[in-house]
Structures are given as C-alpha cells and as structure tokens.
Amino acid sequence: MVLFTKKKSTEEKIYRRPEPLKTAAPKGRNNYIIIILDSCRYDTFVAANPRTITKLGELEKRYSYASWTAPSHYNLLTGLLPHSSPAQVYASEYYKKDFLKFNERFGVDGFEFKNLVPQMYIPSFMREKLGYTTRAMVSMPVLNPHTPVNTGFDSYKLMDSHNNMAAMLDEMSFSEERPSFYLLNVGETHYPYATPEEPENEWPRIHGVHGVFKHLDDHVVGGKIVDDSEELSFFTQKQLNELKDRQIEAIRYLDGVFEKLFDLVPQNTYITVTSDHGELFGEQGYFGHGPIMHDKVFEVPFLEGKLR
Numbered sequence: 621m622v623l624f625t626k627k628k629s630t631e632e633k634i635y636r637r638p639e640p641l642k643t644a645a646p647k648g649r650n651n652y653i654i655i656i657l658d659s660c661r662y663d664t665f666v667a668a669n670p671r672t673i674t675k676l677g678e679l680e681k682r683y684s685y686a687s688w689t690a691p692s693h694y695n696l697l698t699g700l701l702p703h704s705s706p707a708q709v710y711a712s713e714y715y716k717k718d719f720l721k722f723n724e725r726f727g728v729d730g731f732e733f734k735n736l737v738p739q740m741y742i743p744s745f746m747r748e749k750l751g752y753t754t755r756a757m758v759s760m761p762v763l764n765p766h767t768p769v770n771t772g773f774d775s776y777k778l779m780d781s782h783n784n785m786a787a788m789l790d791e792m793s794f795s796e797e798r799p800s801f802y803l804l805n806v807g808e809t810h811y812p813y814a815t816p817e818e819p820e821n822e823w824p825r826i827h828g829v830h831g832v833f834k835h836l837d838d839h840v841v842g843g844k845i846v847d848d849s850e851e852l853s854f855f856t857q858k859q860l861n862e863l864k865d866r867q868i869e870a871i872r873y874l875d876g877v878f879e880k881l882f883d884l885v886p887q888n889t890y891i892t893v894t895s896d897h898g899e900l901f902g903e904q905g906y907f908g909h910g911p912i913m914h915d916k917v918f919e920v921p922f923l924e925g926k927l928r
C-alpha cells in the first residue's frame with residue numbers, strides 16, 4: 621500500500637487565498653516587515669558586523685522561545701518575538717509590556733495583548749482588524765504553505781531556492797491604499813550557509829549531514845522517508861569553525877541585500893530583524909539546532925526600527 625507519493629508542483633509552493641476575507645478599512649499606518657535570518661546566532665551576527673542592517677536600531681541579544689524553525693515561527697506570529705529574559709518579572713507583565721511595542725510597529729494606538737484574543741495570531745489580526753495585505757515568503761520547507769503557520773495570509777510562498785533573499789525583494793510591492801505586512805524567512809544563514817552565487821557543488825559536503833539535510837527536505841515536502849541506515853560521522857572542530865565562518869560570510873552578503881531592501885521600502889515602513897534560533901558549531905559536542913539544550917541555540921540577534 622502506498623501511503624506517500626513524491627510530487628513537487630508549483631501549486632504546492634505557492635498559496636493564494638482563494639476568496640477575499642473580510643478585511644477592515646486600513647488602520648495601520650506603517651508597512652511592517654519581519655525578517656527571520658534562519659539559524660543566525662547572536663555572536664556570528666556580531667562578528668559579521670553588518671553596516672546596513674544595523675541602521676535599523678540598536679542590536680540586542682535576545683532569546684528565542686524555541687530551538688527550531690516551525691515552533692519558533694509560530695510563536696513569533698502569535699506576537700511573542702524573541703525575549704530579553706528579564707529576572708524578577710512575571711511573564712504576564714513582560715507580555716503586556718512587550719505587546720505595546722506593536723503600536724509603534726503598526727503605527728496604531730491602543731493595541732494591547734487582549735486585542736488578539738481568541739485567535740492569538742498576528743497575521744489574521746492585521747488583516748481583519750487593521751486592513752493589512754499580509755504576505756509571507758519562506759525559504760525552509762518545514763514552513764511550506766500547507767502548514768498551520770500559514771493562517772491569515774493573503775499570499776504565502778515557499779521560495780524556489782532555500783537561499784535567495786534577493787529573489788524575495790523582486791516580489792515585494794507596496795500600495796498606497798493598504799499597508800503591507802511581510803514575513804520573510806531567509807535561508808542564506810541556514811546550513812550549508814551558501815549565498816545564491818555559490819555553485820551547489822562547492823557547498824561543504826561532509827559525509828552524512830548533507831544527506832540528512834536533503835532527506836529532511838524530501839520528507840517534509842514530498843514524503844520520502846529518511847534513510848536511517850546512512851552512517852553519520854561527526855565534524856572535526858576545524859570543519860565546524862569553517863562552517864561558523866561561512867555563516868558570518870552569509871550575513872555579510874545579506875547586508876548588501878538589505879541595502880537593496882532599504883532602497884525599495886516606502887517611508888512609513890517598520891522593520892524587525894531577528895532569528896528563529898541560533899546554531900551550535902561544536903560547543904559541548906553539538907552541531908546545528910533542534911534537539912539541543914544549549915544557550916547558543918537560543919541566543920539570537922534582535923533589532924528593529926524605521927529607516928526614515
């Protein structure tokens with residue numbers, strides 16, 4: 621009996637809401653863009669020292685609520701962006717205070733945590749209550765348009781390649797009538813930390829891990845079962861250091877893409893840049909993210925603001 625068949629079609633990658641939902645007259649005054657540099661950990665961002673991205677505002681070290689892509693994106697779309705982990709504060713007090721920041725992001729007054737009840741999902745709220753056009757472009761197959769993360773979006777696209785933020789910019793547009801919300805999940809910072817110009821045959825190929833990456837991809841989008849028989853060998857620290865350097869280089873490359881983004885967005889645009897989780901490069905024997913309990917998998921960069 622065949623339970624799963626492998627097929628990949630354009631329809632699987634692009635979602636467009638078939639009928640318009642009821643939308644509010646526009647109340648949001650700002651376009652709002654949230655950019656997730658997938659797997660980008662805080663200290664590699666600092667080491668990359670990007671000049672353009674940091675024009676947005678002060679760089680903060682924050683902590684992701686989850687250690688891998690899907691729960692982390694779900695969580696931030698509920699409005700809980702990476703947190704600052706304050707001591708001696710009740711969680712409810714922190715949420716209340718943190719949510720007030722959305723007034724500045726959206727350019728509205730009087731928005732608070734309780735306004736999101738019962739759905740507790742930012743895209744739906746923005747669309748139905750604030751009149752936003754809501755769009756997502758994602759790089760990681762675990763966030764494909766068939767997942768529950770795709771709720772409340774007018775359009776939602778899994779990009780053709782996992783590492784091309786510049787291709788997302790080509791598809792962005794803004795209107796005078798309605799403010800736009802964009803979620804961009806950017807994959808250059810994800811393993812194997814490759815920029816779009818780098819030919820695939822030059823990506824680091826370390827026995828086992830690359831295969832798992834490929835299989836994971838297949839498993840998620842088409843149903844190919846991961847072959848557990850493939851033998852994994854662990855990286856040497858030298859290889860891990862090279863991988864970390866590649867993530868740093870990927871951020872430097874992305875800084876140039878941000879320059880193009882900043883030229884493209886209208887004046888009233890608020891942008892948040894952060895990550896969904898960090899990445900381990902050999903600390904205490906760990907590589908990557910996901911089933912890892914380590915500070916570095918939760919430490920993420922966070923910065924936001926309006927350019928002008």
Ligand SMILES: [Zn+2]
Nearest residue numbers: 658659689896
């Ligand atoms: Zn991720």
